[in-house]
Amino acid sequence: MQGRQHRTANCGPVAAFCNSASSVTCSRFTVLCVVTMCRAVPISDLLERASQHSDKLHSLSTMLTQELDSHFPPFGRVSMPRPSMCHTSALQTPIDKERALQVPESDLLSLARSLLQAWSDPLVILSSSANSLPHPAQSSISNKIQEIQEYSKNLKDGLDILSSKMGPAAQTITSLPYRGGTDLGQDRITKLINFNFLLSCLRRDSHKIDSFLKVLRCRAAKMQPEMC
Template sequence: MARRSQSTRLHLAVTVLMCAFVSTDGVDMNDLLERASQLSDKLHSLSTSLTNDLDSHFPPIGGKMMRPSMCHTSSLQIPNDKDQALRVPENELLSLARSLLLAWSDPLALLSTESTTLPHPERSNINSKTKELQDHTNSLGAGLERLAFKMGPSSEALSSLPFYNNNLGQDKISRLANFHFLLSCFRRDSHKIDSFLKVLRCRAAKMRPEMC
């Protein structure tokens, strides 16, 4: 019951943020970045919650197999830490965040489809949260498009990061391991997106670098 209540509160909070992106006419850059960074933070929290749901019954699966270099987004050259991110121009940071988010359109659709029949005791909960993850990612993507439009053409460039898998395997272990692996990659990337947006928010507010 506590887990369901926590999920409901998270869903309501993110729904409010999603609605805030519906109309952004007259909204300044600082407010847009604040909304985007709040939504990206919720997105990362939801992906962490989903990972914990999977690990609750199958802790060995995925964790030992997952290597960041195997994620389909690993070819994108991105800052390794906050200090590096602070040195990247604003338009490039936004492009990186948008490229990472766009690269998860197909993988999240696959996870959403597979979650309906995933051989896991928490399948119903995982299915619900996976669909939320997909919806919230689409909402954040729309918000970042509006940000890119306000920042100008230099922020609209995107890197192509194709995803070629169309299934997670046939046997139970493969499906669980591949689901976990993809989710772990998304959790890693959602943290990067959240970090980039917080740096952008910090710069827009003209805060000192050490305060970011």
């Protein structure tokens, strides 16, 4: 009997993109059934949900940056590494919406997935470091990072489904390993500077992911370029 039990532990993130297509809850499905349900949802609907997730992801990273800046020493900004030092800077991406509109859809999804994948490890580091961050809003910052991790995981699972519907090019992911180490610093100022820098990189990349997915959503809806 044990061998017949349904595996439901991992279906939540995937179902977050697809449950609105069905009134049946995830607990009544096996993982395979939920994934099959996702594949039946039109690309335009999946992109709409992906855009909602990416919008929230960017909103949270922006709020986090503002919250951290409220007690960030002015000289810390001078000491922060340049944006070109972000671990994702090697990835060639369109610099604005007009350029993004010229990129093939499958390649644009590949870029979004590559950026999202590149933040799996750094988000763990940010979450761990936030627990002892020397900042008055430490608790709020920690909670927001946990939210970002959840939205990032759900979005990643949703984009995996999307990529399977958009061809081999969309399934390609460029490896962008984070080599900054797990320790953001021993003293207060160093930890704040490194934390803020990593967060600024996240905000920049979340904006790119959000922009790319909204361009894809626009194309799927067959909207005019000027409306995107």
